[in-house]
Amino acid sequence: MCRRFRELAAHPTVLSRAAAAAVALRAGVWSDAAHRFLRRCAAAGNLHACYFLGMVRFYCLGSRASGVALLARAAAGGHAAALYALAVVRFNGSGGGKADKDPHAGVALCARAAWLGHVPALRELGHCLQDGNGARRDAAAGRHLLLHAAARELAAVSSARRRGRAGEDDDGAAASRFMVEWWALTSAEKPATAAGEGGSCGAGEEDAEELRLCSHARCGRRETRRHEFRRCSVCGSANYCSRACQALDWKRAHRGQCGAARWLAAGNAY
Template sequence: MSCRKRQKTSPDKTSDDFFDSLPDDLVLSILCKLSSTATSPSDFISVLITCKRLNSLGLHSLVLSKASHKTFSVKAKNWCDSLHRFLKHCADAGNIEACYTLGMIRFYCLQNRGSGASLMAKAAMNSHAPALYSLAVIQFNGSGGTKNDKDLRAGVALCARAAFLGHIDALRELGHCLQDGYGVKQNVTEGRRHPPAAPVGLPVDE
């Protein structure tokens, strides 16, 4: 009788024991998939508040590095220190979208030009098209400095790279630069191949 009593377990306890028996590597793999496909912050946060183990593993650098941009996409009125910290953790983990987003926020909203540009550069070095284009605009305008800080050639180079990666605004801007000889040798014919409304990959009538 005593053996039978020891074998008897409640459904809740069995469920808990089963989850606890899962190796961390497997749970991390699942959380990485979840964070990379999340369509809103609540998709990810709801998992973090489930239990201590999921909260701990959910904040693992591997999981944060895979988080989609929608995981930390909130309206300006809902911005808070805790979200800023979470975004920084994602950026520190190597999340390229987080680097770009936090970089833009620091550069334009918090007026921290150096840190913001550095984060955007980190994203740009990983072929992040919006980051490349944003840095191009900064170079064109001399943002955060004086008119003497403008570097038109660098702006064109960054813009060209972003355009190559399919960024529509960069493609349009590159066309203007070529037509006007802005930061690059003037080439009207080539510039007209990049009109404002031209989708990438479609032929353009000369």
């Protein structure tokens, strides 16, 4: 009976219907077996697995082409977080050069993800309209979208609290949590790697010392080339993969950390 259950659990039909929580692995338990499991789920057509593995491959394992292909597969199936992930890639020209930036494509992907109810995409779209990035500038429409995103986020948090959950249990949050943990483990393993012992975490074409993480603590994205992410225009020490991450981090942390902002707030401006 147990053997039969194991066979059924590995059946493509079962793998294709695995819930997002089933494929939301933690970086601390990453292994070849975990990678194989995600590959099998993705091959079976599981959109959650396509998205999660796509993010891991693109940002953590350095497999840009296969990562984008998996994200595109999930996006084609209407996976909102994958659409937004591809939008961030197009905004930054990730995996390529500055000439590969395509803000118009990024806005189109954000609009599709926002229409599907993805709050980060809605927030990013609002900033794009406010800034005129990839779309005709419309500050009023941008503010309206940002207010709508804030209301949606507040409603989601309230609903999660009523259910006794933390509030960020969707695919996007799970992938970001994995990446944050992955780079923390990579940082911890640097001494061993430098000593020639090797390391299981981290990959890429450039030295990790030269590539910066998004300063939003809950994001986890890392640059794919030097100076890819935008910097805080006030202090220049914080880096962001998107305007949405920049705005969120300003509210949650950077407002109190930005040295120049504190200096201005103290009334020391000329």
